[in-house]
Amino acid sequence: MTAFEKLDRFLRNLYDTAFYFAMMAVKENFRDYIRRAGPQGTPTDEIVLLANGPSLRDELPELIARGEHLRKDFLAVNYFAEDERFTTVRPKYYILSDPTFFRRCCDWERVERLYAVLNERVAWPMTLYVQFYNPEHFDYRAALPNPLIRIVRFHSQTYCGFPSLGYWCFRHGLGNGNYGSVIQNGEYVALQLGYKVLHLYGVDHTFFDGFCVDDENRACVRRTYFYDAAPQLKPLMLTSVNPPRPYTVHSYLAEKCELFRGHEILARYAERIGARIVNHTRGSLIDTYERA
Template sequence: MTAAEKLIAFIRNSFDTALYFAVMAVKENFRNYVGRAGTVGRPAQSMVILGNGPSLAGDLPRLIERREYETEDFLAVNFFAEDDRFEVVKPKYYVLSDPMFFRDSACRDRVRALYATLARKVAWPMNLYVQYYNPEGFDYRAALPNSNIRIVRFHTQMYRGFRSLEFWLFRRGLGSANFGTVVQVGEYVALLLGYKRIELYGVDHTLLDGLCVDDGNRLCRIDRHYYDGAEAAAPQPIYKKVPHVPYTMADYLAEVAELFRGHEVLRDYAAALGARIVNRTRGSMIDAYERNPE
């Protein structure tokens, strides 16, 4: 990097730093909600994070057969509570980060059903992590009248300045892992809670499968989850959830690139803490972590 490039990078990072602190002071705050809430009970040595990728359909039965939920702590995301095995695994931690979970969207009925399911099923202590950002004032407690569920906010505002300051903010619960997928928020939560080994299942990240543009000029891809049937096998138009507008190729590829960059950031942050993130997902497109698939 030349002297001019270093100067430009310094100016850009300085501006991003000033902007971050201004936004945090006005729109959020400087409280470490995740750290204050702490762990649920005595933590196990490892955290197992369950993504929604299709590979989880094969991995989850093996995890249950080995009864790993009795020796490791589990973190689940999104609609996992709708699975009957949710009450077998009994995850101590749960993350909802997609805007559809706190803003009005085309998925409102399914989201409402998820909250009702969580409120009904959770009969054990569980931390539910939700975004600090909440422009419509969604009332999580009204949606979840269950005293077993502790609602814990995590910060939304991203910091993209100096790497050393980024990790300093991470350690104090002031950073954000909103790089593009809820699993990354789960990884950050696990690291903030002190877990030294994090295992990832169901993080296929096959985000380019079937990527194409149809005759209506709509961007399409194959979007598979472990709970889907055959109807998910064909490319379908891709829409942003909030607002419900179609993706352009440029927007989508930019988001995918940022998502994978986020995994590299989390890998480096984990290494700085002396922690390990292990990708146990066979066929995963993530190349940032050490791999040890089932």
Template sequence: MTLPMKLVECVRNLFDTLLYFAVMAWKENFRNYIRRAGPVGEPRAAMVILGNGPSLGEDLPRLIARGEYLEKDFLAVNFFADDERFAVVRPAYYVLSDPMFFRRSAYRDRVMEFYKTLNERVTWPMNLYVQYYNPEHFDYRAVLPNPLIRIVRFHTQVYRGFPGVERWLFRRGLGSANFGTVVQVGEYVALLLGYRRIELYGVDHTLLEGLTVDDGNRLCRLDRHYYDDGSSTAVPQPIFQKVPPRPYTMAVYLAEVAELFRGHEVLRDFAISLGARIVNRTRGSMIDAYEREPLE
């Protein structure tokens, strides 16, 4: 890199750094809510994060049969509380980051039913991590009065600037792992809580699977989850941004996917700086940032 290019990059990073702190001061704050809340009880040797990918349909029964939920701490995401095995695994940590969980959307009825289920089924201490950014002032405590559920905020402003500043922010809970998937937030939470081994299941990330454009110029893809019955995923379906609900274009979608995979590289480097390991145990996962150790 030539000297002029280095100067341009330095100026850009400086601008991004100043912009980040200005936005944080205006929209959020500089408190480390994750560290303040701390872990639930005494942390075990490893954290298991359960994604929503189709592979979890095979791996979850194996995890339960092996009794790993008795030896490791579990973190669940999104609608896992609707699964009958939720009460078996008893995750001590839960993360919600999709805007549909705190903003008005076409999924509001399903979301409210989920909150009712979560509130009723939790009979053990749990930390629920939610976005600090809440423009519609959604009241989590109103829908989750269960005193065993502790609501913990996490920051969502992504920093783009000097790598050293990024790591400094991450260590203090001021960075954001909100690169596109709730699993990445879960990884960040686990690292801040001090876990040195983090295992990922159900993170297939087959985000380009069945990607097509129909005759109406709508971007479509196969969107599969472990809880699907298979009937709704036979053909690619149009995909939409949830908030606001507008169709994806190919350019916007691919840019988001690229950012998502970049985020895994950022989290890998952050884990290494802490002396921690993120182990991808999802067979066939498209993530290439972490060491792989598929479940036998």
């Protein structure tokens, strides 16, 4: 690397780092909510994280048959509570990180059903993690009055800048590793809670199955979740803005590139703090973690 390239990288990192801290000061704050709240009950050394990929249809019955839910802590995400096995698994932790869960758009009726299901079914102490970023000031406690559900916020401002300083931010609960998937936020939370081995299931990440552009020039993908009866071809909508807008092919591919880079950041962070992330998902596109 030439002297000019080194100077260019230094100046870019300096700008990105300063911009990150400015955004945290304006949009969020510098409190580590995850560690302040601590783990739910007495944690085990290992935790199972359930994503919603189609492989979970086969993996979840195997996990239950082996009694993994009786020996390890579990973390679930998004609409897992709608599955009848939710009350069998009884996850200690639950993550909601998509803006659709606080923004009244894009299938809000289903979101309301999810909150009703969580209120009704949770009969054990459970921690729900939600984004600090909530510009609409959605009241999670009003939607989830169940006293057994503890609500804890986490930061979601993307960190870019000097890598070594980034790890300091991660250890102190600030920002994230460019995560583009709810399960990545789950991994980060689990690492912050002190779990030493993270077991991933349902992280197929087959984001390009059925990816196409329809006759109306809309980018579409064949969405497959373990709780869906059949895959559905749906237009892709960017929900991080309000109102949501359609993805372009370029913006969708760019976002997924960042998502996989986020897995690389998480893998390095886990190694740095002496933890392991093990991917048990058959056919997963993630090439970063140790394979079971």
